[in-house]
Amino acid sequence: MAHTSATTVSPGRSVWDGGVSPMGASYGKLMMWFFLLSDAFTFSALLITYGLVRSAHDAYTGTVEAFTFSPEYWPIPEKVFEAVPFLHGIELPLVFVGIMTFILIMSSVTMVLAVEAGHRMDKKAVEKWMLWTLLGGITFLACQAWEWTHFIVGTDTPTLVKDFVNGAWVTKEVTGATLSINQYGPSDFAGFFFFITGFHGFHVFSGVMFNFLIYYNTFTGVYERRGHYEMVEKVGLYWHFVDLVWVFVFTFFYLV
């Protein structure tokens, strides 16, 4: 560890009286941990609200094979997310989301390797692994852009949805999704898709920005002159958290 804090406490004083780090971590690292804790609450609120609204709606009761989109019940996610780029018309449930999950896990691994290289003061290795991490993050964002586009544009066959227009209920054909109406299921389904994956995607975007900053500072030798690479660790914590959230989003939005 780059930081070594005094662990000796003078007689009659406790470790919490100042002058030592009772938690054995620097101020910046501690604050990153507590920020992530608060961010975990925010994401939990989103996912739990999803759970509440989903359990308040009727569930689909028929067989998976006979499933069709309808605003009457909550859709089965594997029937909604089944498209893969360049393979139009082929039903590949959750394959693309699986690829995205894999990309994000890999970019978490390269981040932790950058942290390891930082501990060894290996500037070249930190640069290399930060570039791989950046590539992973940018690829994930590109995948998400495609997924959103597909979700918004919709499938080839429209769904009949009742909509309240100018004071009267009308039944109309709907393809794709907006925040108010969608072809996949109840209105809230698309709302949650946009909010949950969007909020996560924004975290990935910020993470890519931070990672670039770390790469830039490593490249220009800022951390080498400083004598330690603790900033890589702090931003690494944030990046792993983004991966962690995706693990939960993957389970609760796409699998369950």
Place this chain on the structure above:
Amino acid sequence: MSHSQEPQVTVLPPDKEKIKKLWTVAGILGVLTALEFLIAFTMPHGSLKTAIFVGMTIVKAAYIVGEFMHLRYEAKVLLWSILIPMVFIVWMLVAFVYEGMKFSEINF
């Protein structure tokens, strides 16, 4: 050309054992995700399937937080400062999903 103002930096060799361990964790995460896929398409929908998914997700989360984020090796007081507040999330989950199931019984 010498840079006299540049600090002397000793680059240590890679810690092979540590790196191997990180890749092992990555492998475990990958295998668990693949297993989740397998279960998603072989098991009928129901509460057992959901329970298995939740369990596997928690195992994956433990590996990410414990190994990648290094929390397992931090001071115990830091570990518990992060883990204990999680009970609020558990409570929120139980309370809200329970309320959600009651929603359909209420006639607004």
